[in-house]
Amino acid sequence: MGSFEINENLVRSLVHEQHPDLAGLDLREVVGGWDNQLWRLGDELAVRMPRTERAPSLLRKEHRWLPALAPRLPLPVPTPLRIGEPSARFPRPWTIATWVPGEPADRAPISNDSAADTLAGFLEALHVRAPAHAPVSQDRGVSLKTLSDGFERGLEEVASGGVAADLRDVRDVWEEAVAAPDWEDRPVWLHGDLHPANVVVSDGALSGVIDFGDMCAGDPAVDLAAAWVLLPAGAAARFFDAYAYVDEAMIRRARGLAAAKSLFLILMGRAGERGLPGGKPAWGPAGRAALDRVLASI
Numbered sequence: 001m002g003s004f005e006i007n008e009n010l011v012r013s014l015v016h017e018q019h020p021d022l023a024g025l026d027l028r029e030v031v032g033g034w035d036n037q038l039w040r041l042g043d044e045l046a047v048r049m050p051r052t053e054r055a056p057s058l059l060r061k062e063h064r065w066l067p068a069l070a071p072r073l074p075l076p077v078p079t080p081l082r083i084g085e086p087s088a089r090f091p092r093p094w095t096i097a098t099w100v101p102g103e104p105a106d107r108a109p110i111s112n113d114s115a116a117d118t119l120a121g122f123l124e125a126l127h128v129r130a131p132a133h134a135p136v137s138q139d140r141g142v143s144l145k146t147l148s149d150g151f152e153r154g155l156e157e158v159a160s161g162g163v164a165a166d167l168r169d170v171r172d173v174w175e176e177a178v179a180a181p182d183w184e185d186r187p188v189w190l191h192g193d194l195h196p197a198n199v200v201v202s203d204g205a206l207s208g209v210i211d212f213g214d215m216c217a218g219d220p221a222v223d224l225a226a227a228w229v230l231l232p233a234g235a236a237a238r239f240f241d242a243y244a245y246v247d248e249a250m251i252r253r254a255r256g257l258a259a260a261k262s263l264f265l266i267l268m269g270r271a272g273e274r275g276l277p278g279g280k281p282a283w284g285p286a287g288r289a290a291l292d293r294v295l296a297s298i
Contacts (some may be wrong), residue, residue, distance in 0.1 A: 006049045010090060015047065018084050019096065019243055032197065034105060034278075043298035046078060046099045047087060056092045057084075058213030061135055063095055066212050069189060071089075075122050076100045076208040085178050100208035102200025105230060106282040109289075110194065111204035116227075116235040118206045120242035127188040127245070130217035140192040141218015144178045147260070154263040159252055161270055167296050168260050177256020180249040183219035192216050194226040196286045198288050206230075220245075221253035228293045229265075235298055255294060262291035 008027060016023040025042035032038065035055035039047040048055050063080040080182040082096040138148060151174050157165050191198075192214035200208040224243065227236040240246050269284015 001213055002115050006051060009040050011047055011049060014084055014089055014094065037291055040099060041096065041261050046097050047095060048095050050092045050094060051228055051283050052271050059093055061215065062212050065215060073122060077212065085263045089238045100200055100210050102202045102207040105196035105199050105201050105288050108201045108202055110206055110230055111232055115206040116231055116238040117242045119226060119231065120239050122209060124244055126191065127220045128188050130189045134217040136218065137192060137216040139216065140214055141187065141190050141222050142182060143182045144256060144265050148178060151260050154260065154267065158266055169298065173294060174256045177253050180252040183217050183221065187217035188220050190216055190220060194223055195265060199221050200231060211221065221250050222257055223257035224250060224254035226262055228297065229261050229290045233281065233293050255297065259288065259294050262294060265290065
């Protein structure tokens with residue numbers, strides 16, 4: 001984001017300038033985040049400051065769509081309440097949203113058996129038909145055939161560093177997913193990026209879903225991949241029993257997408273272990289565990 005350092009003084013001055021009624025609240029940085037840097041504002045709010053080139057458009061998308069979806073979702077989500085406009089102090093939009101309490105699942109994995117039912121209920125509520133003008137994505141909720149090149153690159157990169165899984169089986173999972181019939185119904189609303197850093201946990205139970213920057217309309221299989229990416233070993237079957245609108249083709253597509261997401265998490269964890277920019281050390285173990293769950297299900 002150029003030469004603008006996002007620090008406490010900047011965030012405090014922006015809140016004071018554009019939302020002075022909130023300026024007296026405590027402000028403290030929260031570790032984590034990908035596209036946005038997060039600051040806790042008081043006990044119930046969060047300031048999200050963009051730090052990647054794509055982040056401003058994602059924040060505006062959330063601000064446009066999430067307030068309409070949030071009231072009918074059965075778990076807390078970070079509902080945007082205010083928007084900060086670009087200014088001389090900071091040339092990008094930023095938002096103030098509700099704070100979702102809990103610990104990210106990449107630091108506190110889901111362990112409660114009820115999480116399968118909780119996640120299924122959340123996704124049933126989210127996966128309603130989206131309007132014709134809803135946002136779409138080039139790589140979320142689309143035909144898996146368009147994603148095969150990216151999957152192959154990820155698989156080759158993981159293989160080059162060594163991983164304790166049979167990568168031939170991983171490719172088989174993907175090929176079976178690609179061969180499954182595509183989603184032919186009308187597009188539904190999707191979270192688009194369910195992985196351990198984008199949900200929060202309280203006492204081992206799934207207690208909130210965060211970071212809707214990739215929300216879009218399309219095939220729900222991309223979210224159903226969370227049955228393996230998020231839930232404990234053996235919970236996927238219970239999840240699919242609880243989720244009402246599933247068929248065998250959808251399960252195959254979801255399993256393939258879970259394999260792809262697992263590879264991504266492994267690679268981000270490896271980058272973190274090497275101290276590379278954007279790397280996330282905690283994501284590696286989460287990715288390896290997710291891949292083990294995928295392979296155990298075939």
